[in-house]
Amino acid sequence: MADNLTSRKQDYSQWYNDLVLKGGLAEHSDVRGCMVIKPYGYALWENMRDVLDKMFKDTGHQNAYFPLFIPKSYLSKEASHVEGFAKECAVVTHYRLKNAPDGSGVIVDPDAKLEEELIVRPTSETIIWSTYKGWVQSYRDLPILVNQWANVVRWEMRTRLFLRTAEFLWQEGHTAHATKEEAIAETVQMLDVYATFVEEYMALPVIKGVKTANERFAGAEDTYCIEALMQDGKALQAGTSHFLGQNFAKAFDVKFADKNNNIEYVWATSWGVSTRLIGALIMAHSDDEGLVMPPRIAPLQVVIVPIYNKDADARQKIDDKANALVKELRAQGIRVKYDNDDTTRPGWKFAEYELRGVPVRIALGARDLENNVAEVARRDEKTKASVSLDGLTAHVDNLLQEIQSNMYNKALAFRNEHITKVDNWDDFVKTLDEKTGFVAAHWDGTAETEDKIKDLTKATIRCIPLNNEQEAGVCVLTGKPSTQHVLFARAY
């Protein structure tokens, strides 16, 4: 299979597309910009969702579900929010079709025009805060700690599977608090949850930081983010957590009586990660042979492939041993499959599971059985070893953990090598073009300079890292005074 894959060197972007398609994760649908998430890709998303969902619940959140549609006027209630989201969106204007008079099919019934158009949610702050108005009267009703798993639609003009699609799946947390401090603490807590998830489960190191005003969520006072680095040296925003201040409470008139019976506006946060994370996972870990899945969220962690010869008796022995192994591994909570499909050869299966990124492959032949061993191959390093069948389950269990750490450490080393401190414009441009990755540079703190740098280099400020070191310097572009290096990069 790998023969048909484009290599990273040849064409990074095509390589990515090849992996998504040939790895069986997703494909384009007939609806422009919308993807079909195939069973293998969806199983990955389910694993990610289940871990995140547990982390949300462990931090006191509950799930709920709000309408898909948002009345058009709601978007306008928060001034900067409408600027950010109203522009490219799916607009429902009618609620009925009818038969075409000429019998050619169905047409929109002009009599069924909505009084007010509905927008397919691009994000749900407005419909949720209009709901919270009914839920909050006093401090006793706070905090509200609610999360929603949902589909959202943003009418992107240029789409890429997982990374930027018109419809995508995500979760959006929307919380309401009595105090500013509590809301900020929640914002930071959820950023930490995201960072923990991406680092410990996706094996992908992230930098936690705050966005500049330019890159802030439309309607937020502050946007916290985690930024990851892809193998081509471009950054990818892997999750955001927004402190929304009282903006949406004011837009939707959500007030509460505090303990002293003073009436105050409620404080808000929102935070989300999406199927975009799957794009990050692919681009951070995969290689020219295919996907490389981190064991903790891999849909399939171990595959066992029989190497049959023509001896029916030997064949039966292999099947028996493999089935026993499957049972043992499953009992350890390991996701394993025995692929004894007769219609494909072992070599084809090897390539196929390599392409799909299954962390561990066990091959089992008649001679192996005689020697009481199996051939165990690891996907991350593409090495294999002959391992005793005694204690194989424990060996595999350890190996999965080792692969998980190894993948994280490799990504971390790559990321750390690709944070470059520069102190003049020539180095800034040169680093971006040649070395790529994050460029840490002094910046004068103005939106104008940020815009100009973006125009000149396509690099944006990915974030101002949390607890960033403060040191006097001068802006890499304007020479004006600056107090800290911030992280620039070209980004997805």
Next chain:
Amino acid sequence: MADNLTSRKQDYSQWYNDLVLKGGLAEHSDVRGCMVIKPYGYALWENMRDVLDKMFKDTGHQNAYFPLFIPKSYLSKEASHVEGFAKECAVVTHYRLKNAPDGSGVIVDPDAKLEEELIVRPTSETIIWSTYKGWVQSYRDLPILVNQWANVVRWEMRTRLFLRTAEFLWQEGHTAHATKEEAIAETVQMLDVYATFVEEYMALPVIKGVKTANERFAGAEDTYCIEALMQDGKALQAGTSHFLGQNFAKAFDVKFADKNNNIEYVWATSWGVSTRLIGALIMAHSDDEGLVMPPRIAPLQVVIVPIYNKDADARQKIDDKANALVKELRAQGIRVKYDNDDTTRPGWKFAEYELRGVPVRIALGARDLENNVAEVARRDEKTKASVSLDGLTAHVDNLLQEIQSNMYNKALAFRNEHITKVDNWDDFVKTLDEKTGFVAAHWDGTAETEDKIKDLTKATIRCIPLNNEQEAGVCVLTGKPSTQHVLFARAY
């Protein structure tokens, strides 16, 4: 709380609404016909979803995700499907808003009109079969056993929370097979899965049957269904499983080469249950004091309420014992909450958890502790007993099982009492009006008679039960010959 509830006798429909709203399950949103599923209602849905999802996976299915939008022309490709679904649907005609010239907000940008309108999926057969075309070439690609958890939209004019909403959540299985027999076996298998789920988890007995042509899914050759009976004697269709024949394969040109290299159309099924099941759950089990949740899917199975007196020392002892109990019950896998909120009184809590239908309530006071007992109340029978604290966890575990069976048996007895065999028109009408429930009657097998009976009585044929007894008779309306009794009822 119960004081504010409408009783079933007073106004069944209002009683239902009161339970949904005051029980904290859902509420109307600002978007006509769309509901907000509140955390308690969503937790119930999650429990239902998780059980069903496991049953689907245990029968070999995988989840995937297909686009929210369906090109308008796709609906027309299957002739009866478009009749059933194109009429009342949300139509996306534009993909951009812009600022109103008068500064009054945002308006639809007339320049951003879609070439072809998109329909928000009312069901996904068309978009899925257009996708399957790319997945199937040979018999080796079959069967496809895929399920999707998704939101769908049907523009209902009269909506009721959970029972009939414009947007609802559901799952839709879509499978593709090489033979007719295999597809029919799949249809029946999934009907059995639904029946098992509804009976064993929701404690609600169902009748399995086949719909008449009138009541068939638009595009199906046969619709299998499970029908449940509500406390007001009306039936509710709790799930459907469709044998689609080759209709969608023909509409989307999905063919495969069989083992002999003959090119054939693929055979299809689809099957679904939705958040409507929550409506059935409420109407089948609840009483005038509130909801009654079947233990196996109850969001909360046990609540412990402390009965404090003013002695701080006694208070501490109650807290300690309650926390130890929580730990023990959780270790048994029981969903339990200790409600020691100081701002509400025990009596208020009792009513609140009664309203919410929590199966078991444990009250714990100082005197109870002295006597080494707790007061254990069961929601279904509204009885309470003093139970020794020794072995309380085992007692509760048994009690939950007993409540689950008791709820099922009560519903079963009610349902069985409400299946009435009638052999003439007067009895038919009288039974429908006075006794209510299912009426088993001979029917001449024609759509005309079925329609006429519906016009006269509002009763429809809910199903022809599977393995229905064959016996000669005459149609209750027309007197024409008939071979079997079929089940009529007024229905939700």
